[in-house]
Amino acid sequence: MPGDIFEPSEYERRIERTRERMRDRDLDAIVVSDPANMNYLAGYDGWSFYVHQAVVLTADGDEPVWVGREMDANGARATTWLSEENIRSYSDDHVHSPHDLHPMDFLADVLADLDVDGGRIGLEMDAYYFTAKSYTRLGSNLPNAEFEDTTLLVNWVRVRKSKRELAYMREAARISEEAMLAGLDAIEAGVPEYEAAAAIYDALITGTDEYGGDYPSIVPLMPSGDHTGTPHLTWTDREFEDGDPVIIELSGCRHRYHSPLARTTFVGDPPSEIEHTADVVVEGLEAALDAAEPGVTCEAVEKAWRDTIAQYDIEKEDRIGYSMGLGYPPDWGEHTASIRPGDETVLAEDMTFHMIPGIWGDDFGVEISETFHVTADGAEALADFPRRLFTA
Amino acid sequence: MPGDIFEPSEYERRIERTRERMRDRDLDAIVVSDPANMNYLAGYDGWSFYVHQAVVLTADGDEPVWVGREMDANGARATTWLSEENIRSYSDDHVHSPHDLHPMDFLADVLADLDVDGGRIGLEMDAYYFTAKSYTRLGSNLPNAEFEDTTLLVNWVRVRKSKRELAYMREAARISEEAMLAGLDAIEAGVPEYEAAAAIYDALITGTDEYGGDYPSIVPLMPSGDHTGTPHLTWTDREFEDGDPVIIELSGCRHRYHSPLARTTFVGDPPSEIEHTADVVVEGLEAALDAAEPGVTCEAVEKAWRDTIAQYDIEKEDRIGYSMGLGYPPDWGEHTASIRPGDETVLAEDMTFHMIPGIWGDDFGVEISETFHVTADGAEALADFPRRLFTA
Structure with a gap:
């Protein structure tokens, strides 16, 4: 399996750029806890981030070192390209231990074995799954180490995608299209929200005729009715009703690469106010896509959106997009560049973003999004799906 | 919606026991970051744990205080029973901020406003989503506070379930049965793993005739072939083959309450070695279930399993179960009591566990599990599903 998904040379480039x-x-070393960064450097892929684990990369070692639970060492053997000596696992009595044992005690021993326990060690201080306790425990085990915050160090290496990564994101986009169709087909008055969620999930995992889909890092979100103002609530037993606006946000996933997509549908005949809002969102989205090209800043892309909607006397202050790709729950975003005022990141070829602008009225919201790839001279949306308000 | 899922009096009892x-x-206060604990105390339910959020409970305040992102405040209004003044949200420039702003700066202000910034404050140091940075940032904002590690304080309050909680876990068990049937039906030689995963997901979300299912905190796991020794790898495009053992581990979910279930199936005619192993697992599982009752320790339950399989010259050292119920990704376990040697937790009525023993040979594994409820005088499995090796 290692080598099937990416060539060894691709991992070598990633590691060189990280170094x-x-x-x-x-x-002298970094401790990588974010599961997406672990995958990026070592290929590791498993639902094991509910226990502490890491990939350690030293400044001059040959290979990264995977550190995890004994039960998951076989998973590391199956998915990483690491040699046996670089798969280090702790025993199960470190897991939710009634004794005073913590996986970071083991990790500290590994760092000592790698001879960096007295060096400058980067920690992903604000990464998912690297807890406060992990930090204090490492500190008490390694009194001579000097810790640096390297939270987004690997994430920034990830922002420009390789051809193979882009190929997986395009495959994910095909799945997103199928799942969006399934969701739009399922939603109608009298259908419970969970049935639409089930139809979307079925399509997300069944994928296309050629390949299946991974689990997405975020579940399909379908805020509806006056809940379009609660973007992160998940489905319930409630039935869709005539007069409901429904926002569908979902992402296909392929080898952990995503291509999110959002559309809005309306159950019944949409009021002209919502149709107009959808037109404005599409116009603003397209203006922002037109503005995106290498050399332009993220904030300039956002400004194209904001200037467009301002013509209709609409203001919106949240960010409208973010860099993304490889991910694990709870997020497919990279936490690097955002499309918003104040973000001066300069777009470069092969960056990928999810641009998800939306406008909310008093009792409805409209979101229409695209995942796009920065090309040599512009931006290309990965999915091919009509940009308009749908009706159910 | 608040009050529909649990009565206000149930939240009052939870808070009183926590206090x-x-x-x-x-x-003087605790900062609760684990999404399951936030739900338990305040009812909050949303896929927003990819940004920093918390529920603050003071020793003598009236209500908990929800702290989260502005975009999620409406979700807090919709799902919690808190009054408006206790929903406090930070602006979006705290999220993956290019400025030096962190949500914990805002949380520190809330703690000051609640007049506990100079007091003893409990932090869930080892909870998911409470990062190292959250800790150091809170510390630099609150130089006069004294921090205590209260990682499992609320989790231990959660171990004994109310009638309503048990009712939701039984509903989740019905969904688990449907999903297991769907998985067993889907698996056969030539079918890609993702198709079985899609069938399971569809059943998990479609639920029963009366109600739908939530997303489970862990995706369905289906290690197959020689990958039964890699329990946390997820499905791929590989097709099931004649001769594959396949372990299916899944959980229905209802209002965030789980009832996990594992079974093993074999593609083709199972060798007698595997049939025998499955018989041993069932015998050991049932011995452990028979041993479980109020007053007995967790380690005594494990011993019943271990003594049983020892008769067949089999040893296994991992824990065989854990307390569980309410949960969010990445885990449905509570991280409190484990069924393993050394865990002296005494079983009490209305605790709930997932007992998942397994035995691995050189190139196969067999797991057969039950979620059980400790009754007044024994243990009751929540699901009703044959305990045996299946064939496909």
């Missing part, structure tokens, strides 16, 4: 950033910050 | 534990530890 360049480590050298810039004079780091 | 008892806070008094025992002389705490």
Whole structure:
């Protein structure tokens, strides 16, 4: 399996680019806890991030070292390209231990074994799954180490995608199209929300005729009715009703790469106010897509959206997009560049973003999104799905 | 919606029991970051744990205080029973901020406003989503606070379930049965793993004739072939083959309450070694279930399993079960009591566990599990599903 998904040379490039950033910050090692970064550097892929685990990359070692639970070492053997000596696992009495044992005690031993326990060690201080306790425990085990916050160090290496990564994101986009169709087909008055969610899930995992889909890092979200103002509530037993606006946000996933897509549908005949709002969202979205090209800043892309909707006396202050791709629950975003005022990140070829602008009225909201790839001279939406208000 | 899922009096009891534990530890407040604990105390339910959020409970305040992102405040209004003044939200420039803003800066202000910024504050140091950075940032904002590690304080309050909680777990068990049937039906030689995963997902969300299912906190796991030794790898495009053992582990979910279930199936005619192993697992599982009753320790339950399989010269060292119920990704376990040697937790009525023993040979594994409820005088499995090796 290792080598099937990415060539060894691709991992080598990732590691070289990561080590360049480590050298810039004079780091002897980094401890990578974010599951997406673990996958990026070592290929590791398993639903094991509910226990502590990490990939350690030293400044001058040959290979990264995977550290995890004994039960998951076979999973590391199956999915990473690491040699046996670089798969290090702790025993099960470190897991939710009634004794005073913590996986970070084991990780500290690994760092000592790698001879970096007295060096400058980067920690992903604000990454999912790297808890406060992990930090204090590492600190008490490694009194001579100097810790640096390297939260987004690997994430920034991830922002420009390789051809193979883009191919997986395009495959994910095909799945997103299928799942969006399934959701739009399922939603009608009298149908419970969960039935639409089930139809979307079925399509997300069944995928296309050629390949299946992974689990997405975020469940399909379908805020409806006056809940379009609660974007992160999940489905319930409630039945869709005539007069409901429904926002569908979902993502296909392929080898952990995503291509999110959002559309809005209306149950029954939409009031002209909602149709007009949808037209404005599409116009603003397309203006922002037109503005995106290498050399332009993220905030300039956002401004194209904001200037467009301002013609209709509409203001919106949230960010409208973010860099994304590889991900694990709870998020497919990379937490690097955002499309919003104040973000001066300059777009470069092969960056990928989910641009998801929306406008909310008093009792409805409209969101229409695209995942796009920054090309040599512009931006290409990965999905091919009509940009308009749908009706059910 | 608040009040539909649990009566206000149930939240009051939960808070009173939590405050008892806070008094025992002389705490002025706790900051609850685990999404399951946030739900337990305040009812909050949304896929928003990818940004920092918390529920603050003071020793003598009236209501908990929800703290989260502005975009999620409406979700808090919709799902919690809290009054408006206790829903406090931070602006979007705190999210993956290019400025030096962190949600914990806002939380520190809330703690000051609640007049506990100079007091003893409990933090869930090892909970999912409470990052190292959250901790250091709170510390620099609150130089006069004294922090205590209260990682499992609320989790231990959760171990004994109310009638309503048990009712939801029984509903989840009905969904687990449907999903297991769907998985067993789907698996056969030539079918890709993702198609079985899609069938399981469809059943998990479609639920029963009376109600739908929530997303489970862990995706369906289906290690197959020689991958039964990699329990946390997820499905791929691989097709099931004649001769594959397949372990299916899944859970229905209802209002975030789970009832996990595992069974093993074999594609083709199972070798007698596997049939024998399955018989041993069932015998051991049933011995452990028979041993479970109020007053007995967790380790005694494990011993019943271990003594049984020892008769067949089999040893296994991992834990075979854990307390569970309410949960969010990445886990449905409570991280409190485990069924394993050394865990002296005494079973009490209305605790709930997932007991998932397994035995691995060189190239196969067999797991057969039950979620059980500790009754007044024994243990009751929540699902009603044959305990045996299946064939496909």
